[in-house]
Amino acid sequence: MKALIYLFLVTTSLFANEGISQIQKLIAEVGNPVVVFDLDDTLFYSSSRSWVIFKELANSTRFKEEYPKQIAKLGKIELSQIKYSIEDTLRDVGIVDPALIKKILKFWKERFFTNEYVKEDAPVEGGREYVHKLRSLGARIVYLTGRDHSMREGTIESLKSSGFPFDEENSILITKERFDIPDIDYKKGAFEKIANMGTVVAFFENEPKNLNAMIERFKKAVPVFLDIKHSPSPVRPSYKAIWIKDYNFATKKVECAYVDGFYENIDKNPYLGVGLNVC
Structure with a gap:
């Protein structure tokens, strides 16, 4: 049984590796590549x-x-x-x-x-480095957050003080008009605006419902689920999504695989790890 679980981890890890690598490949191949990030429990805790x-x-x-x-x-x-x-x-x-x-x-x-x-939010490990890497490769970064306009000033200050790229042209922030607008409705409404910016090659999101809606709209993009914390819901992330808990793959060797609630030490296996959690 353990051998089967380990095989599953290996297969899943290689899938994650391929998916993360695919993002960089798409950035190099398409015109005007765009990568979308949520903020709460995606880039910040x-x-x-x-x-x-x-x-x-x-x-x-x-x-x-x-x-x-x-x-x-x-x-x-x-x-x-x-x-x-x-x-x-x-x-x-x-x-x-x-x-x-x-x-x-x-x-x-x-x-x-x-x-x-x-401004008290702590950045998710490796996130700053990874976003800068994508930006340096030529991707436009879009921060699509459920925060409303009243929090925009503090959000921009938080992005800048935490070292994330932000310039209102190649790394931009989208906030919703009113607090009472459901996040899923607001984000769906922002999809066309984002699509007009270029070709969405990847998106990172912690809410399964939002993630699945983005998968439906941006079918060729790489979907990444941040398994940190999300609202209680029977909705599960699509099977198409890559699961990660942080962005440590951008800064150091990964030592453990994390797959839907299961950890396995893999520090002796050089073929596993990129795109998975360090534990």
Whole structure:
């Protein structure tokens, strides 16, 4: 059984290698190549933003006096414990008081979707180097984010301070007009604008529904799924997508394969790794 699993990992790794290599090949072959990246949990960890907000709240005198034991638990929360659902995150660390959860959610929401706090997001490993590599090969970079216009200023500052290319011509940012527009509707609406910029050769996305819509629209592009964190949904990424957890393949040798929740050490096998996770 282990031999079969290992064979599966080898096959999947080689598929990932080929897919990642195909992106560079397409950039060299097509006219006006375009590569599309989502931002939250694709190029940046949104959990970093939530973690900073939790730490701020945990240091609030008012909250510490009113809920001393539960706020102490919030102060000890680690990045790895932060889920997509803030309510689930709080319950998992033992914060169960409905009134407190409501107050924490209000405190979090007032800060999470702002220019000030979006700058707290930490870049996904290897992302900056990989985006620069694609840009140096001649690709136009499009950051297609679900963030709305009110967060544009902070997003641009975050991109620049984190070292990502941004110049409004060959590396551009697209944000949505209003917060209440569903991401899938907004992104589908942006597809034609992006198509008019050139030939989309690849796209990177953490939300399966968005990823699958892009696969449907840009059939010849290489789809890459960032298996970091996404909204709860029965929708699964298309079988056509390459799965990665970061961009470490752009900066160093990969030592482990990651395939849909399964890790296997492959540091002794030189044929595996490019495009897969370092663990």
